[in-house]
Amino acid sequence: MNDLSLMAAEHGLDVKVTVLGSAREAQNAPSYYGVFNLLWNGRLLSDHYQSKGRFRNLLKKEILNQDE
DSSP states (O other), rough: OHHHHHHHHHTOOOOOOOOOOOOOHHHHHHSSSOOOOOTTTTEEEEEEOOOOOHEEEEEHIISSSOOO
């Protein structure tokens, strides 16, 4: 998560990491996948961990609205 947090910070984005510590918290997570959720303004962008390259592309496309 540190790599993704640093990359987001480079683009002026604040990252909030929430560790789910119980089954109830996982059941109340934004998606059915309690392992990893990447949300932006309430929208689920990913339900699995992203590599740095894929996260960079996701940032450009979905958040920064930049096409290559």
